[in-house]
Every structure is written in structure tokens, then in C-alpha cells.
Amino acid sequence: MSISVIGANKRYGDFAALDDVSIDIPEGSLTSLLGPSGSGKSTLLRAIAGLDRLDSGTVRINGVDVSGASPQQRDIGFVFQHYAAFKHLTVRDNIAFGLKIRKRPKHEIKAKVDELLDIVGLTVFQKRYPAQLSGGQRQRMALARALAVDPQVLLLDEPFGALDAKVREDLRKWLRQLHDEVHVTTVLVTHDQQEALDVSDRIAVLNKGRIEQVGKPDDLYDRPDNVFVASFLGSISRLNGELVRPHDIRLGRSAEMVYPPAETALDTGVIKARVKRVVNLGFETRVELVSAASGEEFVAQITRGDQNALRLVAGEDIFARATKVPQLSAD
Numbered sequence: 001m002s003i004s005v006i007g008a009n010k011r012y013g014d015f016a017a018l019d020d021v022s023i024d025i026p027e028g029s030l031t032s033l034l035g036p037s038g039s040g041k042s043t044l045l046r047a048i049a050g051l052d053r054l055d056s057g058t059v060r061i062n063g064v065d066v067s068g069a070s071p072q073q074r075d076i077g078f079v080f081q082h083y084a085a086f087k088h089l090t091v092r093d094n095i096a097f098g099l100k101i102r103k104r105p106k107h108e109i110k111a112k113v114d115e116l117l118d119i120v121g122l123t124v125f126q127k128r129y130p131a132q133l134s135g136g137q138r139q140r141m142a143l144a145r146a147l148a149v150d151p152q153v154l155l156l157d158e159p160f161g162a163l164d165a166k167v168r169e170d171l172r173k174w175l176r177q178l179h180d181e182v183h184v185t186t187v188l189v190t191h192d193q194q195e196a197l198d199v200s201d202r203i204a205v206l207n208k209g210r211i212e213q214v215g216k217p218d219d220l221y222d223r224p225d226n227v228f229v230a231s232f233l234g235s236i237s238r239l240n241g242e243l244v245r246p247h248d249i250r251l252g253r254s255a256e257m258v259y260p261p262a263e264t265a266l267d268t269g270v271i272k273a274r275v276k277r278v279v280n281l282g283f284e285t286r287v288e289l290v291s292a293a294s295g296e297e298f299v300a301q302i303t304r305g306d307q308n309a310l311r312l313v314a315g316e317d318i319f320a321r322a323t324k325v326p327q328l329s330a331d
């Protein structure tokens with residue numbers, strides 16, 4: 001099912017939580033709403049779900065105007081950051097809950113729950129109670145429960161937000177696989193750009209109640225419309241007045257060493273810089289630098305292999321040259 005939001009506005013007093021937001025979410029896609037805290041992501045998701053009414057604007061699911069419909073009528077699966085499971089029901093019964101209240105036949109419930117337990121990897125824990133699960137297992141149970149009733153649309157509001165970094169990473173890989181198997185149109189709210197880049201077919205970047213840009217992860221990263229999108233999707237520095245990404249900066253001990261490949265004509269030219277700090281981050285090394293000419297501080301990210309060859313240390317003067325982020329169309 002596709003989702004269209006057209007001209008959505010939502011105010012709290014004088015404050016515009018959504019300011020004329022329009023977005024098309026294609027059928028079967030996994031689309032992330034990405035933005036800083038307070039940018040309106042949850043407000044937009046809740047409007048799609050029917051949990052909050054818009055002041056004006058339209059929500060369409062598969063072309064049908066559902067703006068006046070209740071969440072139940074919209075046939076939506078929802079998972080929040082803190083999932084409210086039924087504590088007194090086992091994992092199996094939690095997943096079966098929606099099917100039981102819809103009075104589905106017993107054999108159908110059993111088959112569906114068995115399938116979902118398998119998909120979310122909780123078959124061996126099916127007799128446990130929610131309190132006996134880890135946070136990550138509980139969120140997987142929540143997803144299985146939301147999917148049990150075959151919703152038209154799956155809405156996820158920071159579903160992994162309360163989990164630690166490693167578990168988050170595992171779960172977002174798992175979510176992507178799950179989506180590839182189930183294909184339900186999914187909207188994921190996140191403030192984590194890594195998460196959005198990792199799992200999404202499309203990302204909508206929100207800022208102050210407006211959508212800044214919508215596109216495929218690579219398009220947003222390589223061709224951001226403006227500085228906000230460029231900086232929200234990854235760290236970025238200003239160098240000779242140009243925006244550059246840390247891993248697009250070449251460093252060397254001579255000007256000749258930093259010539260970029262011939263095809264990248266869009267570059268900053270050779271810049272003399274002083275190394276301020278070198279930080280080893282496992283596979284990569286972050287080098288913090290100061291431009292000799294302008295005093296601008298910038299950050300380069302090089303491989304550990306390059307650092308082993310260069311052996312950069314704080315205080316030394318080197319040369320840098322960077323490929324620019326393509327010109328920002330909306331600035």
C-alpha cells in the first residue's frame with residue numbers, strides 16, 4: 001500500500017510541529033523519517049497512523065483519503081520505542097493477541113504465530129514472559145505482534161531507541177531482512193543517520209516541521225539539497241569555503257602526494273594544514289587539522305593502513321586536498 005501525505009499542518013499553540021508537509025511513500029518501501037529531536041517526525045507518523053488529527057491536510061493510503069478514519073480503520077501496525085507488552089501473557093500469546101480478538105480460527109492462529117516466531121527468531125522463547133526477554137528480543141516480539149494481523153502499513157517510532165549500540169546495529173540488519181521477506185510498506189522514525197542510511201530505501205529529512213529533502217540514501221548523501229541535509233547525514237567540514245566529507249580528504253607530506261584522481265575536477269586545491277590531533281578509531285583514523293591560510297578547522301578520515309604509512313603526529317605541517325560535496329541546489 002502506498003501512503004501520501006498532502007499539505008499536512010499541525011500546530012501546538014503558536015508552534016508549527018508540521019508546516020505544510022507533503023510526502024509520497026511508495027508501496028512496499030522502507031522509508032525513514034530522519035531529523036533532530038523536535039523536528040516533527042513522530043507528529044507525522046502519528047498523523048499517518050490516525051493517532052492525532054491534522055489541523056489541515058490529507059492522508060491517503062493506496063489512494064483512499066483516510067484523514068477522518070480511526071487507527072483501527074486504517075489497518076496499521078505500530079511499534080514504539082517502549083513497547084507495552086502484556087506482562088501476564090507469554091511471547092506466543094502476545095503475538096497471537098490481535099488474531100484472537102479478531103476471532104481467527106485456531107489452526108490459522110497457530111500457523112501464523114509459528115511462522116512469525118520463526119521470522120523474528122523467538123521460537124525457543126515462545127513460552128517466556130516479556131520480563132524474561134532482553135530489550136532486543138522484546139522489540140522483535142513487538143514487531144511480530146504488529147505483523148500478525150497483516151497490516152497494510154507498518155509504522156515504527158524509534159523501535160530500537162532504548163537499546164545499546166551493538167544490539168541496535170544487529171536489529172536494524174534484521175529489520176532490513178525482515179522487510180525484504182514481508183514487503184509491507186514501512187515508515188521508520190529515527191534520529192540516527194547511520195540507522196537511516198543502513199536500512200532505508202528512501203529517507204525523508206525533517207527539520208523544524210518541514211521536509212528538507214526526500215530521496216534514496218546515496219542521493220541524499222552525495223547530492224544533498226542544502227547544508228542541513230549534508231551535515232545531518234554525516235560529518236562535514238568547511239574548507240576554503242567548500243563543504244567536504246572527512247573521507248574525501250587526501251593527506252600527504254608533499255603537494256604532489258595529494259593530487260586527487262583525474263576524474264574529480266571539483267576539488268578544493270592543495271591546502272597547507274597543521275595536524276591538531278590524531279585519533280585511532282579501529283579500522284579508521286580521524287585526523288583533526290587546521291588550515292594554515294584560513295585557520296579553519298577540519299576533519300579528515302583516513303584508513304589505518306594510510307596512517308601506518310603516513311605516521312601523522314600532532315603539530316606537524318602537511319598538505320590536504322579534498323573532493324567537494326556537489327553544489328547545493330537549495331542554498
Ligand SMILES: Nc1ncnc2c1ncn2[C@@H]1O[C@H](COP(=O)(O)OP(=O)(O)OP(=O)(O)O)[C@@H](O)[C@H]1O
Nearest residue numbers: 012016017035036037038039040041042043044191
Ligand atoms: N501534545 C503536544 N503538545 C505540545 N507540543 C507538542 C505536542 N506534541 C509534540 N509537540 C511539539 O511538537 C514538536 C515536534 O514533536 P515530535 O514529537 O513530532 O518531534 P520528533 O521529531 O519526533 O522528536 P523526538 O525525536 O524528540 O521524538 C516538538 O517541538 C514538540 O515539543
